Structure formats: structure tokens, C-alpha cells
Amino acid sequence: MSKLNLDYFVRCIATLERAFNALNEQPDDSDLYDIYRAACVKEFEIILEQSGKLLKKCLKPYFATPKQVDQLTFKDIFRTAAKHSLISLDESERWLTYRDNRNSTAHDYGVSFADETLTLLPQFILDAYQLYEVIKNQP
DSSP states (O other): OOOOOOOOHHHHHHHHHHHHHTTTOOTTSSSHHHHHHHHHHHHHHHHHHHHHHHHHHHHHHSSSSHHHHHHHOHHHHHHHHHHSSOOOOOHHHHHHHHHHHHHTTTTSSHHHHHHHHEEEHHHHHHHHHHHHHHHTTTO
């Protein structure tokens, strides 16, 4: 497998981290708070989507055919990555929780969805950087 270009992925993580830090410096009722909150939700969504796609590419050596990997669901991707020790079981479970949060609140892209997402961000950012390192270090 050739090295994956992770520039966009790591840039999204860094953008999320900056937006989250800026958000925490704003009063809850300010326009800037709303702007940074929206940026955090957007980057969370992008990183979640990209994490599955990139990790799926790392799993190809563990399967007989690329088609088998392509058929994996998001949950299967992270469970299989834990099975092959690319990530820990705890990390896998957290990624599934992040996805479940997104799916359970997707009908409500309002304040409650954003606020629920914000509670996940400190650990999500750490997990995203850790996943970046895992993917970056794959042969």
C-alpha cells in the first residue's frame, strides 16, 4: 500500500482543535460562539467520515480481496482495526460512540445536536490525532 495523503485529515483535526479552543473563549450568547460551534460540528462530521475511509484503506492487507474491505460498515471498520491491534478496543468503542451520537441526533442539527457534539470534542480530538498517527505509520 502506498502512503496515504493525510494532509487534509490532519488539517481538519487542527482546525477543529483551534475552533474548539476559540469557542471556549467566547460568551455563550455571542455571534462568535455560534460561528465557532458551527465550525466544530462541521469539522467533527468531516473527521468522522474521513476516519472511516482512511482506516478502511489500512485494513486492506488483512483481507483476501479489496472488495471484502469495501463492504465493511463503519462499525466493522473500527472493530476490525481493534481486532488487528491498529487501535485499542477502548478507542474503537469511543469511535462507535462518536458515530452513534451523530446518528442519534442527526435529525436535529440545532443547538442540542451541537451541544451534545461539543461534550465529545476533547476526547474526540485526542482520538483523531491518535488515529492520524496510526494511519501515518502504516506500511
